[in-house]
Amino acid sequence: MQYPIVIAVTVWLSGYVDSRKIRGISLAYRRFYKEKPSFLCIDGSKLIPFTQVNDDYCDCLDGSDEPGTAACSNGRFYCTNLGFRPYYIASSRVNDGVCDCCDTSDEYNSQTRCNNTCRKLGQKERAEVENQIRSMNEGLHLKRQLIKDGINMWQEKQNQLKDLKMASERLQRKLETQRKAKQKADTDKDTLTGLQRLKALAVPRNPQAAATSPLSVFQALDANGDGSLTAEEVQAGVAILEDKTRSLTHAEAIDLLGGFGQVGFSGFQETLLWDRLRTGDGLEVKDGPKMKPHEPDSEAAVEAAVQAAEDATADLKKVEDALEMMKLEIRDLEEALSADYGADKEFMYLQSQCLELTVYEYTYTLCPFNQVTQRNSQGEQTIVLGKWRSWDGPPGNEHSKMKFDRGEPCWQGPTRSTLVTLTCGTETVLRSVKEPSKCQYVMELQTPAACQPLTPRRSVHSEL
Structure with missing residues (x-):
């Protein structure tokens, strides 16, 4: 059975x-x-x-x-x-x-x-895998430090931007003050030069006419010869006919000057003061040594006013230039801070670096987040192979490739562009440059920032 x-x-x-x-x-x-x-x-x-x-x-x-x-x-x-x-x-x-x-x-x-030869090949492959794992672990250690440095750099730039904006506001206020100072200096210069011209043209027919001309009266009252008449000078230089022992009050002097504490020659002729002095309506210019018509050094005063106006213009230009330079720095900082440096700012350190690699007669320079260039061995010509555009890696690993486009046009070809692939390594170095198609370049950039932790993979049969 x-x-x-x-x-x-x-x-x-x-x-x-x-x-x-x-x-x-x-x-x-x-x-x-x-x-x-x-x-x-x-x-x-x-x-x-x-x-x-x-x-x-x-x-x-x-x-x-x-x-x-x-x-x-x-x-x-x-x-x-x-x-x-x-x-x-x-x-x-x-x-x-x-x-x-x-x-x-x-x-x-x-x-x-x-x-x-399977045993030898297996040993060799396992050694290579171990080296890759060792390099990966070292790269991850360096990456953690890069993340710390990147966060610190980011914060420093944020603080720098904040300080620049505050300084810019202070410069803006200073600019407004400087503009007013320049305007006043220009007005003083124009007043004095105008007085000088009027004096040259004022040729009276007789002494009495000279005594009653607005220019002679204005100069008599302008005790310091600065081309302007103040309420204090009116108080000191004008007498009241009815009671010469009494002086004008400060308020009365301001009223006579049209409500202003200070007027120039052109404004003086429109005031109540000139009108009453001209008609003799209760007021006259005081006699005596102190009230004697003053003859200022017109040429020296004009030169001083012109120099003051030029100095004010130069000072204004300095403030304007400083403000413009500060605005450019603010713009550059804002652009730098707007870039994507990775989820943990691990690529931040590349923002200020440029890496070079010489291949045959050309030297290639990669400046991440800026541009890629090619220079011949004689250094006579530098060609832009692309300007920073964006990250271009696949979904889930976007920061594995960098895209640079809008480079210089090729002769009878497309505009140059470069695609940079980032690989894990313990050093930051440009490993290779190739041109697989006309004016389309590919580069390999090795950096610890590109290292990723190894994840367990499911075993897949090679025949399936």
């Missing part, structure tokens, strides 16, 4: 063993190659006798009946490569005299003698 069971187990094991003898298949596909009377092509297109599997003749359209031979043009041979990575090769490379699988399984029926 036990014989049927033994026979069944033997047949099953025989089928399993035979399926393992089929060359060029992976463990995941062995279920399709268990020996049966017939074989169904994996794409389901054809059913053939199992004896036609790996018979060096292609029966299935998908080439699945010949995984271990070169019969099918679209076939694939699976290299197991114990100790290294398994991979597929084109079935046309099976038994072609060249060892493609490191475990030599692809040359099972050729005269080529191959050595199994």
Whole structure:
């Protein structure tokens, strides 16, 4: 009663063993190659006798009946490569005299003698992976410091911008004061030069006319000869005819000057004071040494007024230039602070750096967040290969690529542009520059700021 069971187990094991003898298949596909009377092509297109599997003749359209031979043009041979990575090769490379699988399984029926190199390759790859992990960890450590530095730089620029804006407001107020000072200096200059011209033109026909001319009266009252008449000078120089012992009050003097505390010569002629002195209506210019008509040094006064006006103009220009320079600094700072330096400001440190790389006769300069240039070996010509536009990485990793466009136009070609790929490394260095298509450049920038923590990946079969 036990014989049927033994026979069944033997047949099953025989089928399993035979399926393992089929060359060029992976463990995941062995279920399709268990020996049966017939074989169904994996794409389901054809059913053939199992004896036609790996018979060096292609029966299935998908080439699945010949995984271990070169019969099918679209076939694939699976290299197991114990100790290294398994991979597929084109079935046309099976038994072609060249060892493609490191475990030599692809040359099972050729005269080529191959050595199994899978162990060495695996050791080498594992060492490279360890070095990458070590470099990644070191880069992440440096990145954490860059984040701290970036945040500090950001705050410093914010504070600097705040201080500049406050200084700009102070300069704006100073500018308004300086403008008023210049306006007054210009008015004083015009008044004195006008008086000088009037004096030159005023040639009276007789002494009495000279005594009663507005210019002579104005000069008599202008005790300090500054070209303006104040309420104090009116009080000191004008007498009341009815009571010469009484002096004008300050309020009366201001009323006589039209409500102003100070007037120039042109304004004097429109005042009540001149009108009453001219008609003799209760007022006269006092006699005596102190009230004697004063003859100021007109030329010296005019020169002083002209110099004062020029000084006021120069001072105003200095304030205007300083304010304009400060506005440019504020604009540059605002532009710098508006850029995207990463979620944690890790790329902030690149804002003030430029990196160079010489390739053959050209030197390339990358200034992140600014522009990319190319200079020939003689340094005679510098060409702009692009100006900073934006980050251009894929969704979820936007900060992996930098886009620079609007460069100088090419001769009979497009406008130059550059795409910079950022890779993880312990140094900040420009690694490579290429021009895959006309006037379209690609660069690799290595920086710790581009390092990302390794995330576990799901194992994926290479054949799926």
